[in-house]
Every structure is written in C-alpha cells, then in structure tokens.
Amino acid sequence: MNLSQRDHNVIWHPYTQMKTAPLPIPIVRGEGALLFSEDGKTYVDAVSSWWVNLHGHAHPYIAQKVAEQLQTLEHVIFAGFTHPAAVTLAERLIGILPQGQRRIFYSDNGSTAVEVALKMAIQYWENKGTPKRRILAFRDSYHGDTFGAMAVSSRSTFTAPFWSYLFEVDFIDVPVPGQEEETIAQLEAYAASGTDTAAFIFEPLVLGTAGMVMYQPAALDKLLEICKRHHILTIADEVMTGFGRTGRNFACHYLQHQPDMVTLSKGLTGGTMALGVTSCTEEIYTAFLHDDKSKTFFHGHSYTANPVACAAGLASMDLLLSEETQQHLIRIAQKHQEFTARIRGFSNIKEIRQQGTILAIEFESESGTSYFSNLRDTFYNYALAQGVILRPLGNIIYMIPPYCITNEQLEQVYQTIVGMHRLISDNQA
Known part of the structure; x- marks a missing residue:
C-alpha cells in the first residue's frame, strides 16, 4: 500500500471534501x-506551501x-x-x-x-475602566479559523455553520x-457615531484569502489616522x-x-514549524x-515560546536580513513586473495585481470572483500536470514563492499561467 492510500485510511485533510477529493500527492x-x-x-x-516557506525547503542553515x-x-513551561x-527572538523582532x-x-x-490581539484590545479598555466591546474589520x-478569528473575518460559506456563535x-x-474616499467616509461616519469600538483589525495592503485584493498605503494611513483620533486601537x-x-x-x-499591535506567524520560522x-x-x-x-492577561498555550520554534525563527531572520535574500525580493518583484507586461493584453484576464513578491491574476469567469468558480479545479490540475503547485482562489491564480526560487523556476510557473490562458481560450473558441 503506497503512502497516499495509507493516508486516505486514517487522515482528514484541511479545506478538503474527503468524499470527492483525489488521493493526496505524497x-x-x-x-x-x-x-x-x-x-x-x-x-x-509556487505558493510556499500555504505561504509559510521563505527560504526554501529543508534549508541547511535552519x-x-x-x-x-x-x-x-526542547521545551520549558x-x-x-x-x-x-525566546528572549533573543523577541529582542530581534522588536528591532525590525x-x-x-x-x-x-x-x-x-x-x-x-x-485571538491574543483581540483579547488584549478588549481587556485593555476593561483595565482602563472604559469598557469597549466592538471590533471593526474589512x-x-x-484572520483565521478559531472562533474569535472567524468572527472578525468575512461571513462566508466557510463560516456559515457557526454564524450564531460568532x-x-x-x-x-x-x-x-x-x-x-468612500471607505474613508465610512470610517469617519462610523467613528463619529460614538460606537464603543475597541479595535480595528486589518490585513495591510493585501487581503490574502479574498483573492490577493490589494490597496494603497495612503488609504490605510488615512484609516489609521482616523482610528487614532477616535481612540480605536489598531x-x-x-x-x-x-x-x-x-x-x-x-x-x-x-x-x-x-x-498598536501586530500579529505574526507563517514566515516567522521560515515555514519550519x-x-x-x-x-x-x-x-x-x-x-x-x-x-x-484580575488585571492579568490570562492567556497561554502549552507550547508558548517553544525553544526549537524560536531557534527556527532566529535562523530564518538571519537569512531574511541577509543581502542575498534582500536581493531576491527585488529580483522576484522585477520578474513579476516583466511577466505582467507580457500578459497584460490577454483577453480573458480581468485584472493583474502585484505587491512585492506576491502576484495575482484574475481570469474572467461566468460565476464571477468566487472560491467555488469552476475554473479552480481546471487551473489546479493543469498546473500539477506541468509540475507546478498553484492553489487557485477560484478564478484567481496567485504566486507567493520562496525567495530562493530561480529565474528558470519562475519562468516555468509563468509559462504554466500562459498555458492556462490558452486552455481557456481554446475552450471558448
């Protein structure tokens, strides 16, 4: 019995309809x-294994x-x-x-x-003697799949069974x-209404799961200024x-x-743990x-500040701050820009969005922008056949590669996306 079949006998995979999904790739x-x-x-x-891998798999230094x-x-309470x-990683994080x-x-x-940030924000106002209960979001x-994180995320099919609990x-x-201007006006009116808002939580510049939706720093700066003026934590x-x-x-x-607060994970350990x-x-x-x-922040986890994870975080930061990696960030962004120029005129592409190493290509779809677009499986399976891992968000293809990806590997992914365009064009002909 091979690994895929053994897996199928005992494992339940995330975001997977186990009745219809093919066997996982071992x-x-x-x-x-x-x-x-x-x-x-x-x-x-090409997706850094769910956006976590920064420097490449099995990196010898990490x-x-x-x-x-x-x-x-290995661990201590x-x-x-x-x-x-833990101390060194905290010191170095504060530094950057x-x-x-x-x-x-x-x-x-x-x-x-x-969850920690939300609880900190709510208890902050409680401890100050001016309780505030509401949270504002885009x-x-x-923001995640635990209950507090689900509550501050968009209501969707993914969270529908739990709406009454959020x-x-x-x-x-x-x-x-x-x-x-419309969003800024919404926040101005909202803040002026005197709501007891504890905090505004946001994904800065790029909303990932929404389809790599991107917006400009100037707009976010204005929103943060309004929040600070109205004493809303951010x-x-x-x-x-x-x-x-x-x-x-x-x-x-x-x-x-x-x-006022920042939440981190994914690339924190370079995808190691x-x-x-x-x-x-x-x-x-x-x-x-x-x-x-009673003013204490009563929150913790069994593996809080695990020494091995912190060691991975320190090693990943060494690599991130190296001149080599910083040059990789520039190189990948430039390659994305060059590829964008090559495909901008393709008739079935609705929009191309890019910020740094993140590239998103939204294809035209009869079902609109939807995670359940029928293009999703077509794109996913085509990419696998070309030896590329892409995990489409419905009709949106995105790249968020490890920084060590070579130009040749980038070109393999780009050519796969061009092939997707041709596949759609042939089906429409």
Missing part, C-alpha cells in the same frame, strides 16, 4: 523551491540551528520561566517590527496570534483603488504579509501611521500592570 523530500513526490515527480512550490537547539533544550532563544512595538507575546499560529477579510463585528469596505494582521512578502520586511513599513507572535506598544502592556491580579 511528498517525501524538499529542496529549495522544489518538492519531490514518492513516484519521483518534481514540483515547483536545520542546523534547530538541531543545535534540540540538543540543548513559559509561565515563570524563560530561555535564551514597525515603530512603537515594544512587547512580544508568543502563541502557536496565526489564528491564535489574532469586508472580505480573513460575536457581532462591524465591517467597512476595502479601500481598493477608486473606492478610497491591529495589523501581518501573518501573511510579514517577513518580506510585500517587498519590505513588513507591509506596515510602507505607512506613516503605525499600528508552528509559532505565533502578537506584538504591542508599551502603552498596551502597561495597562495590564496592576496590584489587582
């Missing part, structure tokens, strides 16, 4: 931007640092104890995070990092080009955009106004310092 090895299957086929990982840590300390890797971030709270993944946003959230439109969800994806270390580095971070300003941290122990 991956047995990775190197750089490539993954190798049990039957010897090679795939270019592996070395993880191995060293495993021989020293983080309530009342600490360890070098958007200005004003002063404290690091560790958790397990992106969803839990968001329509079409996504707390009420206020939404404003995303300030995409041409709609900036939470930047940089789980996807952090660590170079947008061309700078963090998407918030494009802004004049900076958030799970780790989450919620950072905050000193002002937020100070609101929890009190002789009354």
